Amino acid sequence: MTLRNRWLTCFLVLLLGGCMAPPREAVLARTPARTPDLTLDPARSRIWLLGEVHDNAGQHALRLRALDDLLARGERPALLMEQLDRERQPEIDRLVAEARASGRPQDAAARIAALDGPNSGWDWTFYRPYLERALQHDLPLVAVNVSRENARRVIREGLAATGFDAAVPEPLLAEQARLIEASHCGMVDATLARRMAAAQLARDQAMAAEVTRAAGPAQDRAVVLLAGNGHVRRDLGVPRWLGPSLASQAVVVGLVERGGERGGERGGEGEDDDPSGHAGIAPYDLRIETARQPREDPCAGMRGGSAPG
Numbered sequence: 001m002t003l004r005n006r007w008l009t010c011f012l013v014l015l016l017g018g019c020m021a022p023p024r025e026a027v028l029a030r031t032p033a034r035t036p037d038l039t040l041d042p043a044r045s046r047i048w049l050l051g052e053v054h055d056n057a058g059q060h061a062l063r064l065r066a067l068d069d070l071l072a073r074g075e076r077p078a079l080l081m082e083q084l085d086r087e088r089q090p091e092i093d094r095l096v097a098e099a100r101a102s103g104r105p106q107d108a109a110a111r112i113a114a115l116d117g118p119n120s121g122w123d124w125t126f127y128r129p130y131l132e133r134a135l136q137h138d139l140p141l142v143a144v145n146v147s148r149e150n151a152r153r154v155i156r157e158g159l160a161a162t163g164f165d166a167a168v169p170e171p172l173l174a175e176q177a178r179l180i181e182a183s184h185c186g187m188v189d190a191t192l193a194r195r196m197a198a199a200q201l202a203r204d205q206a207m208a209a210e211v212t213r214a215a216g217p218a219q220d221r222a223v224v225l226l227a228g229n230g231h232v233r234r235d236l237g238v239p240r241w242l243g244p245s246l247a248s249q250a251v252v253v254g255l256v257e258r259g260g261e262r263g264g265e266r267g268g269e270g271e272d273d274d275p276s277g278h279a280g281i282a283p284y285d286l287r288i289e290t291a292r293q294p295r296e297d298p299c300a301g302m303r304g305g306s307a308p309g
Helices: 003-016 057-072 086-102 105-114 124-136 148-157 170-183 190-214 244-249
Strands: 047-050 078-085 141-145 223-226 251-257 286-290
Touching: 057 124, 057 223, 057 251, 057 286, 078 086, 078 124, 078 190, 086 105, 086 124, 086 141, 105 124, 124 141, 141 190, 148 190, 170 190, 190 223
Parallel strands: 047 223, 047 251, 078 141, 078 223, 251 286
Antiparallel strands: none
């Protein structure tokens, strides 16, 4: 494998995998910070887009409590998860059906998590409790992510050739590319960043399509999307690909880390440092700050090497 290909592989892992890079958070002045509290009030909205820093244990506990409270109200929302690839939906449905027949939701949750394979970028310790809630309470469990393989196809061939909407406003594409270039250890050039931005956009479009389907008129239930902060952003992410009616109904929640660095983590892991990129739209309707999760710097191993040529 050439040096350039090794670097490209690292970048694809950062973009397409789970939380492989630390979030670099900044204060977003247009969206006021809130104390750590989250209530999914169905009287406020039936559509909740819940962001996260993927490896932040406190944020997962906060969202899980909010989901439990919603279930205690008698709601049975559709649970949409970035951590599950759309291509796995038939297998997920089969495992859910088997779990309901056997009455062993914990076993099924482990088997659903294992569908991601041995090289998963996700820490399923954080996500199995959501699977268990879905199985215990008979919630629709919806896979919304574009698989790594298909995301790589988007990077190689583009959005239109892979069935996605290529009519992306240039400012939106440029901003996605800028964030990728800025956040990938200083090792991604502008050309590669634009190709990688297409994969980010494909994932946002796929998630928006599943939110639209789950919130359709025939579905009389709430919708909860669990995804990285970058995906739920109102100015850049999933809401940009929802119809105006659904976008206005949805509540977008950013769960961010206190005291982070500037420089917008991409790939869904963190948030941007520039809240004003699109007509002054605030990234989140509700911004909740939590303690920062201790973690190693994944860029440290790359420093000192050669940049891709």
